[in-house]
Amino acid sequence: MIRYIRWCAYFCALLLAALLANLARVQVWESAAYGANPANKRPAIERYAEPRGDILVDGRPVTGSRDSGQLLRYERTYTNGPLYAPVTGFSSQTYGTSFVERAEDQVLSGTDPGLSAFPLWYELSRGRPAGGNAVTTVRAAVQQAAYAGLAGKRGAVAALDPATGKILALVSSPSYDPAVLSGTGTKVKDAWTALNADPARPMLNRALRETYPPGSTFKIVTAAAALDAGVVTDVDAPTRTPDPYPLPGTSTLLPNAGTGCEDASMAEAVQWSCNTVMAKIGVQVGLRGMVEAARRFGFNGGEGLRVPSWVSRSNFDTDMSQDQLALSAIGQFNTKATPLQMAMVAAAVANGGEVTYPYLVERTTQDDGSQVRRGDRRSLGRAMNPATALRMQELMVNVVENGTGRNAAIPGAVVGGKTGTAQHGVGNAGTPYAWFISWAKAEGAPLPQVAVAVVVEDASAHRGDISGNGAAAPIARAVMEAALSG
Amino acid sequence: MSALTAKVAEPAPPPPPGAGAPKRRGVELTLLTGAVLISVLGHLYVGLATTGRIPGPATRYAAGLSAAALLAHLAVRIRAPYADPLLLPIAVLLNGLGLVLIQRLDVTTPGHLTAGDQLLWSALGVALFVLVVALLRDHRVLQRYAYLSVAVSLVLMLIPVFFPAVNGAHIWIRFAGLSFQPGEFAKILLAVFFAAYLAANRTALALTGRQLFWKLRLLPGRVLGPILAIWLLSVGVLVLERDLGTSLLFFGLFVIMLFTATGRIGWIAIGLLLAALGAYAVGTFEPHVHSRVDDWLNPFASIERGEGPGQLAQSLFAFGAGGLLGAGLGHGQSFLIGFAAKSDFILATAGEELGLVGLAAILLLYGLLVARGFRAALALRDPFGRLLATGLASIVALQVFVIAGGVTGLIPLTGMAMPFLAQGGSSVVTNWIIVALLVRLSDSARRPRPGKEPAE
Numbered sequence: 001m002i003r004y005i006r007w008c009a010y011f012c013a014l015l016l017a018a019l020l021a022n023l024a025r026v027q028v029w030e031s032a033a034y035g036a037n038p039a040n041k042r043p044a045i046e047r048y049a050e051p052r053g054d055i056l057v058d059g060r061p062v063t064g065s066r067d068s069g070q071l072l073r074y075e076r077t078y079t080n081g082p083l084y085a086p087v088t089g090f091s092s093q094t095y096g097t098s099f100v101e102r103a104e105d106q107v108l109s110g111t112d113p114g115l116s117a118f119p120l121w122y123e124l125s126r127g128r129p130a131g132g133n134a135v136t137t138v139r140a141a142v143q144q145a146a147y148a149g150l151a152g153k154r155g156a157v158a159a160l161d162p163a164t165g166k167i168l169a170l171v172s173s174p175s176y177d178p179a180v181l182s183g184t185g186t187k188v189k190d191a192w193t194a195l196n197a198d199p200a201r202p203m204l205n206r207a208l209r210e211t212y213p214p215g216s217t218f219k220i221v222t223a224a225a226a227l228d229a230g231v232v233t234d235v236d237a238p239t240r241t242p243d244p245y246p247l248p249g250t251s252t253l254l255p256n257a258g259t260g261c262e263d264a265s266m267a268e269a270v271q272w273s274c275n276t277v278m279a280k281i282g283v284q285v286g287l288r289g290m291v292e293a294a295r296r297f298g299f300n301g302g303e304g305l306r307v308p309s310w311v312s313r314s315n316f317d318t319d320m321s322q323d324q325l326a327l328s329a330i331g332q333f334n335t336k337a338t339p340l341q342m343a344m345v346a347a348a349v350a351n352g353g354e355v356t357y358p359y360l361v362e363r364t365t366q367d368d369g370s371q372v373r374r375g376d377r378r379s380l381g382r383a384m385n386p387a388t389a390l391r392m393q394e395l396m397v398n399v400v401e402n403g404t405g406r407n408a409a410i411p412g413a414v415v416g417g418k419t420g421t422a423q424h425g426v427g428n429a430g431t432p433y434a435w436f437i438s439w440a441k442a443e444g445a446p447l448p449q450v451a452v453a454v455v456v457e458d459a460s461a462h463r464g465d466i467s468g469n470g471a472a473a474p475i476a477r478a479v480m481e482a483a484l485s486g
Numbered sequence: 487m488s489a490l491t492a493k494v495a496e497p498a499p500p501p502p503p504g505a506g507a508p509k510r511r512g513v514e515l516t517l518l519t520g521a522v523l524i525s526v527l528g529h530l531y532v533g534l535a536t537t538g539r540i541p542g543p544a545t546r547y548a549a550g551l552s553a554a555a556l557l558a559h560l561a562v563r564i565r566a567p568y569a570d571p572l573l574l575p576i577a578v579l580l581n582g583l584g585l586v587l588i589q590r591l592d593v594t595t596p597g598h599l600t601a602g603d604q605l606l607w608s609a610l611g612v613a614l615f616v617l618v619v620a621l622l623r624d625h626r627v628l629q630r631y632a633y634l635s636v637a638v639s640l641v642l643m644l645i646p647v648f649f650p651a652v653n654g655a656h657i658w659i660r661f662a663g664l665s666f667q668p669g670e671f672a673k674i675l676l677a678v679f680f681a682a683y684l685a686a687n688r689t690a691l692a693l694t695g696r697q698l699f700w701k702l703r704l705l706p707g708r709v710l711g712p713i714l715a716i717w718l719l720s721v722g723v724l725v726l727e728r729d730l731g732t733s734l735l736f737f738g739l740f741v742i743m744l745f746t747a748t749g750r751i752g753w754i755a756i757g758l759l760l761a762a763l764g765a766y767a768v769g770t771f772e773p774h775v776h777s778r779v780d781d782w783l784n785p786f787a788s789i790e791r792g793e794g795p796g797q798l799a800q801s802l803f804a805f806g807a808g809g810l811l812g813a814g815l816g817h818g819q820s821f822l823i824g825f826a827a828k829s830d831f832i833l834a835t836a837g838e839e840l841g842l843v844g845l846a847a848i849l850l851l852y853g854l855l856v857a858r859g860f861r862a863a864l865a866l867r868d869p870f871g872r873l874l875a876t877g878l879a880s881i882v883a884l885q886v887f888v889i890a891g892g893v894t895g896l897i898p899l900t901g902m903a904m905p906f907l908a909q910g911g912s913s914v915v916t917n918w919i920i921v922a923l924l925v926r927l928s929d930s931a932r933r934p935r936p937g938k939e940p941a942e
Contacts, residue, residue, distance in 0.1 A: 001746060001747070001749075001869065001872055002864060003749070004745055004746045004747075004749045005746055005860060005863045005864055005872060005876050006860075006864070007745075008742050008745070008746055008860065008876055008879075008880060009856075009857065009860040009879075011742075012853075012856050012857075012860070012879070012880065012883040013853070013857075015883060015884075015886075015887040015891075016849060016850075016852075016853045016883075016886075016887075018887075018891070018896065019849055019886075019887060019890050019891060019894070019896065020846055020849060022891070022894050022895070022896040023805070023837070023842055023845060023846065023849075023894055024842060026802060026805045026806060026837075026894050026895065027805050027806060027808055027809055027810065027837060027841065027842040027845075028809065028810060028842060030802070030806055031806040031807070031808075031809045032806075033806070034802055034803050034805075034806030034807070035803075035806055035807060037786070037789070037795075037803065038789075039786070039789040039794060039795040039799065039803075040795070040803045040807075041819070041822060042803065042807050042819050042822075045819055046819075
């Protein structure tokens with residue numbers, strides 16, 4: 001019997017070995033796959049187990065965390081949600097994250113390895129450092145001015161510091177309160193459905209994600225291209241342009257909104273926003289020259305900008321006939337730009353021709369404020385020669401002082417600007433978009449401190465550059481005033 | 487040359503009379519102190535990790551556990567001084583760890599606190615342990631009650647049929663707010679019966695019977711008949727009650743004990759074959775079992791159907807989340823498993839929070855307990871004692887394998903309680919009685935035989 005008892009014992013040992021081997025399979029080999037299974041709630045539970053770090057504007061948090069007592073415990077709160085929604089985006093247990101909430105998610109949720117001096121310790125202890133903060137470049141006063149200016153209208157504002165690329169304001173109107181998307185449950189689902197069904201599209205970040213025909217504001221790009229290419233050497237020389245201007249190779253006549261454009265100089269053409277002159281100059285620069293100039297300003301960026309949220313690609317067609325090129329040179333045809341891109345155009349002029357990479361997150365910090373990473377000034381290259389930039393500054397100042405952009409003038413400051421009215425829709429039937437791009441420097445300051453692009457979608461039906469000046473320029477002025485007084 | 491060999495082979499001088507095998511009660515006390523200490527520290531750790539405070543009843547818990555361990559130790563010291571010193575400490579440690587895990591799960595299910603009940607049941611278990619060790623002076627007494635045992639065990643198994651099913655199985659009886667699984671006790675009684683019957687009829691079973699072919703001889707029906715009938719009856723009742731785990735356990739127990747008694751491996755093979763056919767039939771035609779088998783073959787099917795993870799998938803997720811080192815006591819999410827987290831799936835919590843390392847340690851503790859049972863079986867001299875020790879050790883081993891294999895996806899899941907670890911009163915009490923019997927058997931095994939010289 002002894003022998004058989006031994007065999008039974010061996011059999012039990014075999015069972016134990018099988019158990020241990022299978023456990024090793026489940027807990028070591030399959031562990032990662034189980035963790036990655038979308039039905040496994042653990043990652044979500046862990047993610048929301050601690051309060052999320054905050055997004056800061058002017059050093060003060062515009063976000064918060066609330067203990068919901070639910071499985072996914074901490075939910076996001078927003079102070080002044082609609083004002084900062086285009087910056088913060090939302091953070092939702094149900095719908096994920098967007099904008100800075102998404103771009104800096106690792107820091108905010110505490111999973112960024114930079115949050116700990118000893119990442120290995122957290123690896124071993126299975127703990128997690130407290131969520132870090134994202135300090136934005138946005139300035140509350142500038143943001144407020146832009147938001148107040150757009151109140152009741154559809155549109156967007158992007159404001160930059162031209163020298164550094166810091167984004168000072170990013171506003172989209174109408175906006176929404178991202179707080180309604182925090183958490184789980186039917187209320188959140190209903191809010192999401194309602195926001196998506198709203199024809200005004202409140203969740204669309206128009207400053208970064210919507211592209212508009214830039215209209216006459218694009219003439220700044222065309223003028224700079226002409227000066228750099230030597231097509232125009234004297235901005236005050238007459239250009240011998242007929243009014244209306246027959247588009248090359250067609251019988252279509254391109255008109256002007258106002259009068260006095262016949263045979264005008266480029267300076268006058270910018271001042272009064274002459275379509276005819278700028279279209280002709282664009283054709284003279286040629287397709288390759290125009291495409292190259294637009295690219296240098298940031299159009300057609302292959303991978304698109306990241307600020308750190310991705311920005312829609314602004315477009316200037318690379319394959320066009322002469323008449324299409326003429327229309328594109330005045331910001332029509334297929335030319336499309338985000339408000340941020342047009343703010344970069346104004347900033348390039350203000351910054352002596354250099355385009356700085358726009359960025360929204362000044363730095364990320366640990367819970368205690370010590371720095372994790374900082375967003376640095378980066379150059380995107382040179383859009384035009386410094387001499388061209390100086391000449392363009394003069395032209396833009398002239399627009400505000402003597403031309404179509406008088407509504408942007410600020411006493412005691414140098415302001416350069418350009419109006420725009422973009423036709424769109426089938427047969428240009430849509431209400432035109434009113435544009436204004438500008439920059440400003442306080443009297444005595446060495447460099448312009450702010451560049452702005454404003455677009456108002458539902459501008460009153462006054463055609464021509466009047467609407468850019470009427471609807472968009474006052475908003476730009478308020479934004480620039482707020483930036484200069486800071 | 488032969489003289490030299492003879493000299494070497496000469497046995498060591500016999501120990502002086504009265505000394506016998508070392509008693510090792512001091513070792514037992516030291517190990518017990520360690521087991522109590524680990525459990526109390528685990529209790530404190532769970533409190534600190536989940537609520538940030540030392541749990542309120544910590545002092546009572548520590549005092550209760552120490553008192554229980556001390557009482558059990560005194561009973562062994564007085565009544566079974568030669569008992570194996572590992573058995574009691576392993577039982578105390580496993581029971582203590584079980585209480586820690588249940589207390590930890592109580593934190594996430596505040597509406598359904600069970601640690602208190604489990605503590606009471608454990609106390610009752612220890613009390614019965616003391617009672618068995620104190621009153622049962624010689625295990626051979628049990629041999630006399632073989633037929634009484636089998637009668638009582640069949641009655642116990644049949645009772646739940648008359649009570650409403652709980653979670654699809656007719657294995658509980660509810661009485662005065664307490665729920666109870668009589669089948670748990672039946673397994674000890676059945677082991678006693680098998681051991682007694684096989685010990686009495688061993689020779690007839692091993693040597694008689696008509697030759698079929700080669701070495702295979704038909705077992706004599708007169709001897710095999712009664713035991714086969716009882717075994718079939720018990721398994722039949724269990725299948726009727728849908729207690730698959732216990733029917734699997736009874737089948738395994740019967741085969742192991744029959745093999746130990748007769749050494750007939752051919753019959754075991756035929757038994758296994760028949761069992762496999764039966765299992766296949768049940769697994770195909772019985773919907774309750776069929777779904778268990780489906781779950782085992784594809785634990786994530788419900789996720790693919792969009793119904794969310796089932797219990798087994800959640801259990802696997804929990805084990806996976808534990809990884810090698812575990813999330814730490816109180817830091818896991820095993821409550822996601824749902825209602826059986828404290829009972830059938832308690833190992834998932836251990837796996838998630840203690841990791842592969844902790845779980846392997848727990849399984850090795852069971853392995854050690856079983857090994858010590860077999861060791862007693864080997865050292866015992868009477869066939870009944872050997873068979874009983876083998877049977878009891880096998881019960882523990884099979885239970886651990888069936889439930890641990892089930893929750894980790896090694897075999898289809900059958901509801902059963904992890905000995906000592908899982909929440910469940912009848913299970914804890916029964917396992918304490920098993921350990922008490924093993925203590926008694928090991929004491930007999932290691933006790934020096936009076937008046938008999940060690941060497942022949």
